[in-house]
Amino acid sequence: MATPLPRDPIADARLNWERHGWSDVAAPMAAITAIMRTQQILLARIEGILKPFGLTFARYELLALLSFARSGALPMNKASALLQVHPTSVTNAVDRLQGAGLVIRSPHPTDGRTTLIELTQEGRTLAKRATAALNSEVFAQSGFAEQDVDQLIRILGTFRRNAGDFSE
């Protein structure tokens, strides 16, 4: 890890905003910038843990999603919707997972347009091991206080609902 900066760059940005007369939006700017940076930190941690398994976060997410599907298989478009990424991102991830022998593409029984992604036994085993590693190395040491975790889930859940992620 690099040497810590002497000052918080996001707090400084907020001061700059206020100095320029944008005080009304300085706080949301700081919050949004902090989310961007936090995501970057967390992603780096996660990828660091997954690397020994030959996985990236994108591929892990797909593997995990499949492992929770009753049949161990999902249509690509369904995976795209649930992971909330562009269909081409799923195509990309499946290409690599299939190349590694972790998933298989198979035709949908009734809809010729649709392709099913199916976990192989190897894929299921790797998903299990990778999840165990993430649980113990990242999620169990998230760096968030317990009440803060609840706050985050509440705040970001409201945000995501308002952004149109889900209706529920």
Add this chain to the structure above:
Amino acid sequence: MATPLPRDPIADARLNWERHGWSDVAAPMAAITAIMRTQQILLARIEGILKPFGLTFARYELLALLSFARSGALPMNKASALLQVHPTSVTNAVDRLQGAGLVIRSPHPTDGRTTLIELTQEGRTLAKRATAALNSEVFAQSGFAEQDVDQLIRILGTFRRNAGDFSE
């Protein structure tokens, strides 16, 4: 925007975690996943606003940083440290900004290793206009309640400090 899902996929993931006996880390997993998704939503909004200016978020951040520097110029390594991205990412952004005539590379007066990035007049003007657009179209309508913005700044600030971003 795509049709909202009937259910929150992150809440479902949390339930899956609990069902598999990982209740102790289910909440942090959900919080971290929510951060990833929120970042994705915010980034898409920001890039949508910046697109008409011919800017991406990475390039905008660099322009904004320079516009707050007293001299309008910064060494590349300083920009890299303040933006907390890899030096090669700064090289990439500077290449494109320079190609668009928004910044200029100039040699450091005393250290031959260092390259200074300097805003052009055009760059300064564009930074101002882009900031105004982001302020009114994104930050002023962040979708977070005012108290939640404060909570986010507090929670993520603590997290970033613990992660080694800054010492202060």
Add this chain to the structure above:
DNA sequence: TCCAAACCCTTGGATGTCCTAGTATATTGC
């Protein structure tokens, strides 16, 4: 019935991020 519209997946291209390695310049230590 049949064709247009809708839907699903893939290909190709643009960007951004990181890592590794290489070149050039400074600084340190003997």
Add this chain to the structure above:
DNA sequence: GCAATATACTAGGACATCCAAGGGTTTGGA
């Protein structure tokens, strides 16, 4: 003073994301 180490930037490569466009399959309305 000079060699070894550290620092600064860039080139090349691997991945991920999105968008635009294309080809195949289904669906729905005339």
